[in-house]
Amino acid sequence: MKKPADPLLLENQLCFALYSASLQMTKLYKPLLAKIGLTYPQYLAMMALWEEDGVTVGALGERLFLDSGTLTPLLKRLEAAGLIRRARNEADERQVLIGLTPEGRALKRKAADIPGKAICATGLSLDELADTKRKLEKLRAHLAA
Helix, strand or coil: CCCCCCCCCHHHCHHHHHHHHHHHHHHHHHHHHHCCCCCHHHHHHHHHHHHCCCEEHHHHHHHHCCCHHHHHHHHHHHHHCCCEEEEECCCCCCCEEEEECHHHHHHHHHHCCHHHHHHHHHCCCHHHHHHHHHHHHHHHHHHHC
16 A cells, blocks of 8 residues: 655645745846846846836836835846836826836846747747646646635
8 A cells, every 4th residue: 555645845846846946946037137237037027127118116026026126126126227217107106117128128138048048948849848837827826825
């Protein structure tokens, strides 16, 4: 008879598998992003802004699953680097709008090869990657509910 798995063994933890995979993914990106002067969280913010420029801090935070306490210092660093501008929304002074500078837009070209390098490093096929991404998004949605 097979002994039941110990629920407190580290190797049996989904949370640890996710955490350690995330650490390895961030480690993979670090040297790639250093070449363009970004940290991983800054890269995520820039990708969101390359998709949709001129969003509010709140909308960007929702998109990245970050609260304003985490996002604001990150945005201040991007602004100091000359990649974004933050400005109060004239229609609603409570909102801060984030806009890319010409330098921020130009950085997209420098970052263009990063996703391909990351995909190659995973050793997974495109179908496996797509399936993994779908499963993680489903997991995130269930955890958020």
